[in-house]
Amino acid sequence: MVNKRFATALHILSALAYHEEQTPLNSDLLSQSINTNPVVVRRILKKLTQGGIVQTQRGKHGGVRLAKKPSSIKLGEIYDCLHSRHLISMNEKPPKKDCKVSCSMGKIMEVLSVGVEKSVKDYLNRQSLCDVVKKI
């Protein structure tokens, strides 16, 4: 599950896009806007940096900036940076070998789980960070 990480990441990126022309924001300012702990923000910023969506400038006037234009950041890309587990999970216990249903469910659920992820990604990829910021 993505938990609230997607909401927090989208909040961070929306703030960065909205204040794009100004001094870079930092995790303290961002955490105030989100009303969360700066540690949570830094943890997500790390993932967004690894995913090439934001970049950090060090130094006195440093902070966080978007690494590319809001119009070229698709929401599915943000989702990809954050999640590790599939939204619909599988039964991890071994199947009962003499039960045909039990032996088939792993493969059936795997296909469904991948299909669910694809549906979510396709939906999110139809929207960019630019579309989100227009609603602020």
Added chain:
Amino acid sequence: MVNKRFATALHILSALAYHEEQTPLNSDLLSQSINTNPVVVRRILKKLTQGGIVQTQRGKHGGVRLAKKPSSIKLGEIYDCLHSRHLISMNEKPPKKDCKVSCSMGKIMEVLSVGVEKSVKDYLNRQSLCDVVKKI
């Protein structure tokens, strides 16, 4: 999140559909096939009964049966019976009143969260329990 409940529910319903012509199954037999606790199975059966997908016959030859044909049970209907929380959650903390980004994020995330649910439901509703059973 649906957790593993969707996988367990689909396993239960697939077993019921696969053995449709035989004696009704019960939660003990179903839990053996799933390799889980009968309590877990009974909890999910309760939800599926409330959702009108299965029905319970009491008595010596009693057990659980599908309440309708596998071809008319869409996977989205099963999903609906089980889940309570949205797959993508919102930040529940109050927004920072003097921050325009913070004040807009609740509505933005609500729309996205509903969109994600709809994508998942649309995908699942394109498949029936009958389609699943054909793969066993």
